Amino acid sequence: QVQLVESGGGLVQAGGSLRLSCAASGSFMSIKAMGWYRQAPGKQRELVAAITSVGSTNYADSVKGRFVISRDNAKNTVYLELNSLKPEDTAVYYCNADLVVITQGDLSLENYWGQGTQVTVSS
Numbered sequence: 001q002v003q004l005v006e007s008g009g010g011l012v013q014a015g016g017s018l019r020l021s022c023a024a025s026g027s028f029m030s031i032k033a034m035g036w037y038r039q040a041p042g043k044q045r046e047l048v049a050a051i052t053s054v055g056s057t058n059y060a061d062s063v064k065g066r067f068v069i070s071r072d073n074a075k076n077t078v079y080l081e082l083n084s085l086k087p088e089d090t091a092v093y094y095c096n097a098d099l100v101v102i103t104q105g106d107l108s109l110e111n112y113w114g115q116g117t118q119v120t121v122s123s
Contacts, residue, residue, distance in 0.1 A: 008020040008021050
């Protein structure tokens with residue numbers, strides 16, 4: 001019933017920018033941490049950036065100073081601004097979130113993934 005829907009990926013030249021969005025929908029009580037991961041061909045999925053419910057952030061060293069994560073709690077949405085893009089940023093970007101849901105009458109913390117959005121940076 002819970003869905004994370006990403007948008008905003010695409011093809012961009014090196015040095016360019018993109019903005020990714022991820023909106024949570026469905027039945028849940030609240031959203032805790034949200035984050036973005038990426039997976040390049042032949043590589044493991046890696047954390048890009050994360051943000052807590054109160055706005056604390058952390059970034060992978062490879063994107064510090066170039067990417068900015070933010071969230072709009074009223075819209076249940078997390079954003080990722082990708083600036084000064086490099087060809088090595090090419091990957092499928094996945095949204096991830098911890099949501100408090102009601103399962104069989106009890107509150108539980110569940111982790112969800114979006115379907116992924118492709119970001120391709122040309123040199």
